[in-house]
Amino acid sequence: xxxxxxxxxxxxxxxxxxxxxxxxxxxxxxxxxxxxxxxxxxxxxxxxxxxxxxxxxxxxxxxxxxxxxxxxxxxxxxxxxxxxxxxxxxxxxxxxxxxxxxxxxxxxxxxxxxxxxxxxxxxxxxxxxxxxxxxxxxxxxxxxxxxxxxxxxxxxxxxxxxxxxxxxxxxxxxxxxxxxxxxxxxxxxxxxxxxxxxxxxxxxxxxxxxxxxxxxxxxxxxxxxxxxxxxxxxxxxxxxxxxxxxxxxxxxxxxxxxxxxxxxxxxxxxxxxxxxxxxxxxxxxxxxxxxxxxxxxxxxxxxxxxxxx
Numbered sequence: 609x610x611x612x613x614x615x616x617x618x619x620x621x622x623x624x625x626x627x628x629x630x631x632x633x634x635x636x637x638x639x640x641x642x643x644x645x646x647x648x649x650x651x652x653x654x655x656x657x658x659x660x661x662x663x664x665x666x667x668x669x670x671x672x673x674x675x676x677x678x679x680x681x682x683x684x685x686x687x688x689x690x691x692x693x694x695x696x697x698x699x700x701x702x703x704x705x706x707x708x709x710x711x712x713x714x715x716x717x718x719x720x721x722x723x724x725x726x727x728x729x730x731x732x733x734x735x736x737x738x739x740x741x742x743x744x745x746x747x748x749x750x751x752x753x754x755x756x757x758x759x760x761x762x763x764x765x766x767x768x769x770x771x772x773x774x775x776x777x778x779x780x781x782x783x784x785x786x787x788x789x790x791x792x793x794x795x796x797x798x799x800x801x802x803x804x805x806x807x808x809x810x811x812x813x814x815x816x817x818x819x820x821x822x823x824x825x826x827x828x829x830x831x832x833x834x835x836x837x838x839x840x841x842x843x844x845x846x847x848x849x850x851x852x853x854x855x856x857x858x859x860x861x862x863x864x865x866x867x868x869x870x871x872x873x874x875x876x877x878x879x880x881x882x883x884x885x886x887x888x889x890x891x892x893x894x895x896x897x898x899x900x901x902x903x904x905x906x907x908x909x910x911x912x913x914x915x916x917x
Contacts, residue, residue, distance in 0.1 A: 673832035680749030687731035690755035691716030706843030734766035757810035759787025834907035890915035
């Protein structure tokens with residue numbers, strides 16, 4: 609073992625995410641029911657850990673939304689499970705919020721091939737991270753969230769460092785305190801969830817923590833960008849029968865209209881729920897409703913107020 613490998617081993621031994629969970633010294637000795645219960649017990653600790661960091665998460669959301677209102681992007685960067693979770697969250701934004709696919713982006717060490725299977729040594733390449741960030745042509749309007757359970761993944765640290773140098777707002781999101789990733793970013797979000805039931809398997813509690821937080825970042829940001837109305841998805845893309853039915857149901861709930869009115873309004877608005885709601889609530893033609901929405905930067909309450917003056 610080389611000196612650098614010895615240093616790495618010593619460093620990892622100090623991380624909470626790499627420590628052994630004393631409550632479960634032998635998983636194979638547990639019955640299947642006990643094993644499932646143990647995992648559920650550990651998973652239940654995650655929301656409370658996230659709750660303690662809600663003020664910091666809210667501040668991060670406000671920073672992201674402020675930049676996205678100026679045309680910026682939200683970029684997730686990770687290796688392995690964190691990278692896949694970032695891509696998952698990014699890929700859900702267009703159908704849920706009607707965003708352009710370039711507005712919320714997931715970047716994973718090793719490229720798209722790493723989504724399905726591990727790419728050896730990809731997480732250790734700082735050079736690849738720098739190239740990936742350069743390809744995005746980041747600006748001061750962009751936000752880059754570097755995600756790494758350990759907080760020491762070289763690819764993610766290098767990506768955040770490069771993004772910050774380009775002027776982007778950066779966050780180092782890890783599950784260990786005082787991490788190198790947090791130190792490299794504008795803001796550190798370090799949520800410790802304790803040792804995994806399977807030692808070092810950070811796709812478990814750490815991955816659950818990451819999923820919860822990414823849900824919050826994207827959804828709350830989209831609320832701040834006017835992508836919702838009350839608690840409805842009004843910018844969703846109705847690309848299948850289920851979503852078309854949801855669009856009609858949303859319109860009925862938001863305006864208290866009947867199914868026939870909702871169907872006709874959606875057809876006139878080209879399936880755009882937000883424009884259909886505005887048309888039903890104001891009596892305006894769909895084309896005029898679309899104009900008011902554009903003038904209101906997509907914020908439906910403002911468009912309703914303008915349409916009822």
